[in-house]
Amino acid sequence: MTDRTSADLWPAGGAGERTEAARRLLLAAVESFARRGYHATTTRDIATAAGMSPAALYIHYSSKSALLSEISRTGHQATLDLVERAAAADLPPVEQMRLLVEEFTCWHARGHTVGRIVNHELHALPEDDFAVVAELRRRIEETVRRIIEAGVATGAFDVQDVRTAARAVTSLGIDVSRWYTDRSSETPEELGRRYGVLVLRMLGAAG
Amino acid sequence: MTDRTSADLWPAGGAGERTEAARRLLLAAVESFARRGYHATTTRDIATAAGMSPAALYIHYSSKSALLSEISRTGHQATLDLVERAAAADLPPVEQMRLLVEEFTCWHARGHTVGRIVNHELHALPEDDFAVVAELRRRIEETVRRIIEAGVATGAFDVQDVRTAARAVTSLGIDVSRWYTDRSSETPEELGRRYGVLVLRMLGAAG
Structure with a gap:
């Protein structure tokens, strides 16, 4: 398990x-x-x-809530780390975003069990721990937005509403932990690659 | 509430x-x-x-599970109905898909409370009721796939893997019920329109 x-x-x-x-x-x-x-x-x-x-x-x-808090904090920190690694990579925004989506998707497929807890039990966190996790989530969204904005600035992306687009990018990845199972026909890596292509198109990157 | x-x-x-x-x-x-x-x-x-x-x-x-079953069945039937209505509309595939995403997104934003139960408590359904709901879910996915395939056939869509693309379309809408709250800055209708645009791009429809 x-x-x-x-x-x-x-x-x-x-x-x-x-x-x-x-x-x-x-x-x-x-x-x-x-x-x-x-x-x-x-x-x-x-x-x-x-x-x-x-x-x-x-x-x-x-x-019990102390355990939930540590699970949630560690899980969110791990996803923030991979998002920030992608944003720090010496690559143009399109390739940073591809890397981010591949890794973020793969994480939520491989870790669908822990991903479900991390994303669906937020309401059960004690107030102080919720604040810590909410800040990690804010930084994840902000990093995704920053890459989109950088791509819009260079003309590589074409996005009407950056906030909604960033939300769609993270939502698509997070929801993988809801539906992915170990019996799914795609490996986490395959799914990550396909989602990378879909997201770049969504952001208006020329194929 | x-x-x-x-x-x-x-x-x-x-x-x-x-x-x-x-x-x-x-x-x-x-x-x-x-x-x-x-x-x-x-x-x-x-x-x-x-x-x-x-x-x-x-x-x-x-x-308690009889109540959950009725909630889940009614909720899934309502989303299947709107998906099938979009697929039956006398419109080209691109416009059927736009309509589908707008309505599906709007439903999950307006109904985020019931949407969360319908989508996150499947494992708690008694076996027979789960089978009924699984069949409704299968028909939703299949209808989305059929519209994508019709668009690919006319050259309006350009999609590598229809199954993954259909999954991404439904996933994006379903996940709205996880994060949307009545304090969200976009109305359900605005979010639906924006998601409609993002999904059409994802499917390779020329903007």
Whole structure:
């Protein structure tokens, strides 16, 4: 059940402050939220899935919402990172956008389980954590808009409403996590390439 | 809280077999599922929101999932109807597609509350009801594909992979119900028009 993106978000034996127990709890929380929905999941469900006692869970996370917050923050940070990498690439706006859409689409296909939680359980975040995640989302949208604006400035893109176009670009990628399954006929990479072509056309880039 | 689309799906004083009590229960279920999530909602929550006793609810619906099934079936049928209307319009494929995207987008913006339930709670449907809804979804996708194929045949569209393009068209519209709120800066109609333009470009229709 653990998809590749979840495993990448919290790598085993990774350096740093996250313990192996915390990692197992995050992966178990992703699985439990995906199977039952966030609201119907108990900390006991998560602890059991991680092979721990509920008391052991509380050593690492004070509540179910603390787990959701860390999942949501890590997931959003990972997508912001790839979006910012594309925007920083030494490429013209058209190729930055192609790279961005390919990677963003691929991330949401490979990580459809965690992507669904990250994008559909925002309302369940505690207020302070929601503010952090909302800021990450704002920066994702803004980076996409900046690439579009740069392309419009060079004449490579032709867009009437930059805000709506940027929204459509991120929406198309995010929604992949809703419908993509491991039985889908396209690989995440194929889907990314095809979506890259569709988005460039949408932005009026000459084919 | 009742959005216009929900009210349209189950009109007050509508002819036919649906009683006023059933209508109130459906609207209360939409509100309760949207607020708490499907799994965490009890039949008591729904009955209370409808101003009824739990016993009175069971006169009309045998279970919480029976309410979800009716909401999902009605919502999917309404979107299939508008998609089929667009495909049956006496217009060339480009204009059929524009109409389809405008209406489909507008429906998911106006009906974002019910749209979220219809599209995000499929896994909670009982098996037989899921099969009915899956068939409606299949027909929506197929109708979109048919318009694209007709446009490719006349040379109005230029599409490499019809299946992926059709998926992108429906995905873009469905995802509107995730992010659209009544505080969004565009009206549902404006968003529909802009998405119509973006999709036609995506399909390679000359602007």
